[in-house]
Amino acid sequence: MVTNAGLKDIPGKPLPETDIPALELVSVSYSYGKRQALDDVTFSIAPGTCAVLLGLNGAGKTTLFSLISHLYATRHGHIHVFGHDIDRRPGNALRHLGIVFQARTLDLDLSIYQNLSYHASLHGIGKRDADRRIHEFMQSIDMSDRLHEKTRSLSGGQIRRVEIIRALIHRPSLLLLDEATVGLDIKSRATILADIRKLVQEKNISVLWATHLIDEVAYADQIIVLNQGRLVANGPVGEVVKDAGAQTINEAFSRLTGVLALDTGRQL
Ligand code: ATP
Numbered sequence: 001m002v003t004n005a006g007l008k009d010i011p012g013k014p015l016p017e018t019d020i021p022a023l024e025l026v027s028v029s030y031s032y033g034k035r036q037a038l039d040d041v042t043f044s045i046a047p048g049t050c051a052v053l054l055g056l057n058g059a060g061k062t063t064l065f066s067l068i069s070h071l072y073a074t075r076h077g078h079i080h081v082f083g084h085d086i087d088r089r090p091g092n093a094l095r096h097l098g099i100v101f102q103a104r105t106l107d108l109d110l111s112i113y114q115n116l117s118y119h120a121s122l123h124g125i126g127k128r129d130a131d132r133r134i135h136e137f138m139q140s141i142d143m144s145d146r147l148h149e150k151t152r153s154l155s156g157g158q159i160r161r162v163e164i165i166r167a168l169i170h171r172p173s174l175l176l177l178d179e180a181t182v183g184l185d186i187k188s189r190a191t192i193l194a195d196i197r198k199l200v201q202e203k204n205i206s207v208l209w210a211t212h213l214i215d216e217v218a219y220a221d222q223i224i225v226l227n228q229g230r231l232v233a234n235g236p237v238g239e240v241v242k243d244a245g246a247q248t249i250n251e252a253f254s255r256l257t258g259v260l261a262l263d264t265g266r267q268l
Contacts, residue, residue, distance in 0.1 A: 020083040022047045022096075022174045022206035023068065028077035030063055037063040039229045041077070045208060045222065047173065050200045052217050053210040055226035056257055061210040062102065064226070065178050068208075069099050081174060098167035098175045102182065104159060108152035112138075112162055115151055116169060123170040130169070137165040141195055157188025161195060168199070174206045175199070181213065193219045217249055225256050232256045 021044040030038040038060045045051045055061050066072045068079055070090045079086045084093035106115045113134065120130035138144045141161050151159065160180055167175060177196070181189040197219050199205050209216065217223050223240055225233040233240045233256050237249055244252035 020047075021045060021080070022049065022082060023208060024078075024080045025064075025068075026078045026080075028064075028067065028074060028079060030060075030067060030072065030075065037229050038067075041226070041229075041231045043224050043231060043234045045174075045206055047082075047206050048200065048204045049221045050197065050207045050219060051209065051222040051224060052220035053208055053224045053226065054212070054214065054217060054253065055210070056212055056259065058228070059212075059226040059257075060229040061212075061226060062178055063229075065099070065101075065176055065210060068176060069097060070094060095170075096173045098170070098172035100160075100163050100167050100175070100177045100180050102178045104163070106151050106159060106163060106166070108150070110151060111148050112143075112151055112154070113147045115162070116166055119166045120169045125170065133169055133171075134165075137168060140198075141165065155188070157184045157191065160184065160188070160192055164192070164195065168205075172205070174208070177207065177209045179210055179212070181211070181216070189213075189216075214250055214253055223249075225253065227257045 024044040026042050028038055028041045029036070041060075041064065053061055053064070063072070067074050068081070068086065070086050070093070074087050081093035082096045084096070086093040110118070116134045117127070117130050120133065121127075125133070134147070135144065138147055143158065143161065146154065146158070151162070154162065164175075164177070164180070175196075181192055184192070193216060196207055196209070200207055209220070217237055220237060222235065223233065223237055224231065225240065233243065233252070235243070241247070241249055241252045244255045246252035246255055
């Protein structure tokens with residue numbers, strides 16, 4: 001991986017977008033008081049890659065997302081989004097980011113259209129352009145007929161799919177999803193994962209998908225495993241399995257985290 005992080009911020013030294021990682025973390029550490037949540041984490045994601053961030057509860061996934069999305073300031077290390085330092089150039093970096101947080105954030109008393117158009121206007125997108133994008137996205141997930149319904153009439157899985165669309169309205173090039181499928185049934189999870197895979201392929205979006213559900217790695221080009229705040233594996237699934245001396249990703253995850261992973265029956 002060529003490391004061009006930061007260079008795009010130097011006037012007169014632009015680099016082709018293709019040479020710049022979608023996301024790059026260099027030696028990132030973070031503590032809540034004395035509790036260290038992240039310890040010297042370094043990895044990068046190439047443009048157009050679907051990366052899964054795998055870790056048990058408390059591994060540091062949400063903390064990492066809070067740093068990437070600039071909710072917290074990076075005190076140790078550097079984070080670059082398409083070459084823009086999130087702390088030095090937050091506006092430039094955040095323009096590239098779409099985020100779906102763990103907690104639900106749609107207003108249930110507004111219609112889906114109202115939720116989406118409100119978000120579009122926050123990003124300075126004009127009504128005509130916003131309407132076109134909203135219709136296009138709702139069509140792509142086969143939910144156009146629900147557009148003017150109250151959001152509370154949707155199922156949990158459908159709400160999640162609308163939240164993903166909302167995160168994409170301003171056309172980000174990197175989508176962060178924090179445990180986006182938690183609490184959903186197998187069918188809804190599969191639909192969301194297929195939506196994401198389609199987006200990566202059709203729109204060349206990079207994705208960082210945080211999960212503790214090991215079967216979700218089947219959709220990933222790259223997996224990043226965090227354990228107690230430390231990066232313990234990073235690479236394509238096959239490579240991570242091989243490097244851990246395992247036969248399956250379940251077995252690899254179990255070895256890397258020191259716990260018994262649930263057997264999903266999937267042989268990877
Ligand atoms: P989960 O899958 O349960 O959401 P996670 O991988 O997202 O977990 P984090 O929420 O980032 O993990 O937590 C990492 C560590 O930091 C944990 O030990 C957690 O207790 C601690 N932590 C997280 N938020 C805070 C906070 N606001 N104050 C103190 N400690 C925190």
